[in-house]
Amino acid sequence: MLLIFDCDGVLVDSEPLACQVDADVLTNLGLPYTAEDIARQFVGKSMKDMIARIEADHACTLPGDFAERINRTLFARFETDLKPIAGVRDAILALPHPRCVASSSVPERIALSLRVTGLADLFENVFSATQVARGKPAPDLFLHAASQMGVSPEGCLVVEDSPAGVQAALAAHMRVIGFVGGGHCGPEHAETLRQAGAPVVIDRMTELSATVQALA
Incomplete structure (x- = not known):
């Protein structure tokens, strides 16, 4: 087996850290999310699928470096926390x-x-x-x-x-x-x-x- x-x-x-970082970055882009929102909607899903869902829900296009922003902040948090x-x-x-x-x-x-x-x-x-x-x-x-x-x-x-x-x-x-x-x-x-x-x-x-x- x-x-x-x-x-x-x-x-x-990792999920409490990741959900908070996602929420912070999105809120700073004018799309207010809480960590709880992220956990409820996106835990277990890929970044690609999360981006597609957010863009569809808000009829918007996220910045091309959105995933990079998330990962840069999150990886720094991972190193310490x-x-x-x-x-x-x-x-x-x-x-x-x-x-x-x-x-x-x-x-x-x-x-x-x-x-x-x-x-x-x-x-x-x-x-x-x-x-x-x-x-x-x-x-x-x-x-x-x-x-x-x-x-x-x-x-x-x-x-x-x-x-x-x-x-x-x-x-x-x-x-x-x-x-x-x-x-x-x-x-x-x-x-x-x-x-x-x-x-x-x-x-x-x-x-x-x-x-x-x-x-x-």
Whole structure:
């Protein structure tokens, strides 16, 4: 069985930082968003899809360097403030299965996230939504990861924190565990993931090993 981990909100507690940076940059451009707005609408989705949605919703064109502005500010915050999800390293090391990362973020952000949180050595194989035509909730990224790892979709188990990610895993015909231990997850988030189709939801990484074994 192949374990496929999302990065933001599953391996690293990045979403509160990222949502605030996105909101600040958009508000400075005259498009007022709160961090809560960003979390509700865009967590789990690619930058490309977020830009397309914002431009459609506001009938506007964002600056050509919008993504660069976001990443420049966010990467600086990551260097000083980003932390791993509590217990995630031990949880991963306790599992004997092959593993990889499949994230909506750009490769540079994933690499930085894993480096500053001390998790980079756990993953030889990292996949980004920039490598496929459609981001989550489409199944493309997870199917690409499975193909590159030489595993059938039915042999994969995905760990995801976003409704889009859960939907993508199910669309790829993979099993999925919802995770709600990130700093962006409010008390309603578990039910949101269940409504997206997650058959099981955990809120601590100490629960991961037993949950994986139950689903294997």
